Amino acid sequence: MAVARSHPFAGPSDLHLHSNHSDGTETPAEVVRQAHAHGVRTIALTDHDRTTGWQEAAQQTAALGMTFIPGMELSAKHEWRSVHVLGYLFDPLDDSLRAETDRIRGDRIGRAERIVRSIGRDYDLVWDDVVAQTTPDATVGRPHIADALVARGIVRDRTEAFDGILHPREGYYEPHYAPDPLTAVRLITDAGGVAIIAHPVTAGRDRMMPVPFIERLIAAGLGGFEIDHRENTDAGKRALHALAAEHDLIVTGSSDYHGAGKPNLPGENTTADEMVARLIERATGSTPTYA
Ligand code: AMP
Ligand code: FE
Ligand code: FE
Ligand code: ZN
Numbered sequence: 321m322a323v324a325r326s327h328p329f330a331g332p333s334d335l336h337l338h339s340n341h342s343d344g345t346e347t348p349a350e351v352v353r354q355a356h357a358h359g360v361r362t363i364a365l366t367d368h369d370r371t372t373g374w375q376e377a378a379q380q381t382a383a384l385g386m387t388f389i390p391g392m393e394l395s396a397k398h399e400w401r402s403v404h405v406l407g408y409l410f411d412p413l414d415d416s417l418r419a420e421t422d423r424i425r426g427d428r429i430g431r432a433e434r435i436v437r438s439i440g441r442d443y444d445l446v447w448d449d450v451v452a453q454t455t456p457d458a459t460v461g462r463p464h465i466a467d468a469l470v471a472r473g474i475v476r477d478r479t480e481a482f483d484g485i486l487h488p489r490e491g492y493y494e495p496h497y498a499p500d501p502l503t504a505v506r507l508i509t510d511a512g513g514v515a516i517i518a519h520p521v522t523a524g525r526d527r528m529m530p531v532p533f534i535e536r537l538i539a540a541g542l543g544g545f546e547i548d549h550r551e552n553t554d555a556g557k558r559a560l561h562a563l564a565a566e567h568d569l570i571v572t573g574s575s576d577y578h579g580a581g582k583p584n585l586p587g588e589n590t591t592a593d594e595m596v597a598r599l600i601e602r603a604t605g606s607t608p609t610y611a
Pocket of ligand 2: 338
């Protein structure tokens with residue numbers, strides 16, 4: 321596909337990967353090296369509610385002749401649903417966005433401590449076990465509690481933890497503070513970024529937001545949907561493609577790589593060159609790092 325000369329990125333592009341600055345298991349540089357080893361040439365690092373991995377990732381992509389697109393996966397909530405909004409190429413120094421991510425990360429810590437205290441009444445688990453599984457200042461999530469349960473020999477891996485003890489039905493689950501998706505989209509857009517709903521049509525309790533609400537997000541500046549993601553259902557993908565065509569939105573595909581924390585591998589889904597170019601053209605908050 322022809323790509324404008326002003327955007328000299330090379331595909332394949334994987335626009336959703338996590339490092340140990342949130343709940344991935346590898347450093348940003350390792351994530352980049354893994355992506356390169358899997359044939360990916362343009363990546364976005366999208367840690368939850370945090371941008372501190374960008375610099376290290378950008379240095380490593382430059383060293384490997386790759387393109388780096390700064391990103392983040394902003395936590396949001398619609399009614400009971402956890403909604404993840406990917407933000408790309410926004411200004412990382414934007415005051416409003418920073419205040420919101422600070423608030424989310426702060427609340428995630430207290431929430432994780434409450435979950436651990438609750439689990440600790442039935443299992444041999446204490447907060448220090450979780451601290452041992454996180455890097456300083458990492459965005460703390462249930463995956464770190466899962467790693468602590470693995471280290472204690474209570475479960476085999478993150479998947480078993482999420483299917484069991486960490487599942488809401490077991491009674492230990494607690495939500496954390498997160499803004500409404502409308503606020504999330506506006507914060508990213510106002511910071512010069514492009515907002516893309518991550519894995520919008522997963523099966524189960526987090527199933528798709530109602531279409532009228534998605535249309536309000538579009539009116540508020542939503543840029544598009546992450547459609548090619550292993551957790552999206554086939555029926556959901558078809559519905560999203562129709563909605564994207566109707567509103568001329570950007571569609572992306574990504575791995576949602578978490579290192580050893582999930583089976584997802586870099587490049588297992590990719591984003592079309594034309595769509596990457598549209599992201600870059602639309603954004604005003606920051607720029608990709610080209611090799
Ligand atoms: P939290 O935001 O703390 O509620 O944790 C949700 C995060 O856990 C998601 O962003 C995923 O990265 C991760 N996650 C969800 N389900 C699983 C699973 N089955 N195995 C591994 N990680 C998971
Ligand atoms: Fe995650
Ligand atoms: Fe997510
Ligand atoms: Zn993710």
